[in-house]
Amino acid sequence: MKVIAMIPARFEASRFPGKLLKDLAGKPVIIRTYEATKNTNLFDDVYVITDSEVIKKAVEENGGKVFMSLTEHDCGSDRIAEAAKEIDADIVVNVQGDEPFTRKEPLADLIDVFKKDVDSKIDLASLVHPMTNWEDIENPNNVKVVMDKDNHVMYFSRSPIPYPRDKTIVTTYFxxxxxxxxxxxxxxxFTKMPMQQNEATEKLEGIRFLEYGKKIKMVETPYQVIGIDTPSDLDLANDLWK
Structure with missing residues (x-):
């Protein structure tokens, strides 16, 4: 089973333009993410997927592999699918370019899902983390997941799901x-499946896989993701790096 990592890396970002080239302890954020992914030693290859010549230059100057995205895409899955068509692989792991503290353990857990899936019934695997603070649960930027007894996804939503009609029942929100x-x-x-109503409403691409009958397995992880979405996130990341 050949496993590769793909790191989509757009230069533009609505909240923090050019963030992937900002300095994090002496190197650009995208290079820190690339090195963290490479250093897990989990992958046969690691590629940065970008439409930016300046990101391409930065990655190649640091010994990384780059696939130039030739077309505009609505979401990250479309972008890495374009590259995946040209690259030999069985499993493709999408690592976000603004997550320089990427760890080995959760990625290994995802890959392990496919190693155990001898009948090849699982199409995707992803991660969840339990939430206990109600403000976090209500926050639409925190995508909630409802799973069945085998941790297969039933639905994604920006709303609190399941809805707590009976407040005497202790419910874990993920x-x-x-x-x-x-x-x-x-x-x-994925690239051949037209967007349907639920995905268009929630703006969550994972819903498209569900609407077309794809099986998504979730793995609970204790690790919190530290992403860089704002200048203050970058300041925090530099402090953490020290």
Missing amino acids: KHIGIYAFRKSALIE
């Missing part, structure tokens, strides 16, 4: 951590 591992075949299929 936050989706957006690191996906795909079977390459499912990733390629």
Whole structure:
């Protein structure tokens, strides 16, 4: 089973333009993420997928591999699918470019899902983390996941799900951590599946896989993702690096 990591890396970002090239302890954020992913030693290859010449230059100057995205895409899955068509792989793991503190353990857990799936019934695997603070649960930026007894996804939503009609029942709410591992075949299929109503409403691409009957397995992880979305996040990341 050949496993590769793909790191989508756009230069533009609505909240923090050019953030992937900002300095983090002496190197650009994208290079810190690339090195952290490479240093897990989990992957046969690691690629940065970008439409930016300046990001391409920065990655190549640091010994990284780059695939230039040739077209505009609505979401990260479309962007890495374009590259995956050209690269030999069985499993593609999508690592976000603004997560320089990427750890080995959760990525290994995702890959392990496919190693154990001898009948190849799982199309995607991803991560969840339990939430206990109600403000976090209500926050639409925290995507909630409802799973069945085998941790297969039933639905994603920005709303609190399940709805707590009976408040005497203790319910665990799970936050989706957006690191996906795909079977390459499912990733390629994604680009051929038109967006449906629920995805368009919630603006969550994971819903598209569900609407077309794809099986998504979730892995609970204790690790919190530290992403860089704002200048203050970058300041915090520099402090953490020290």
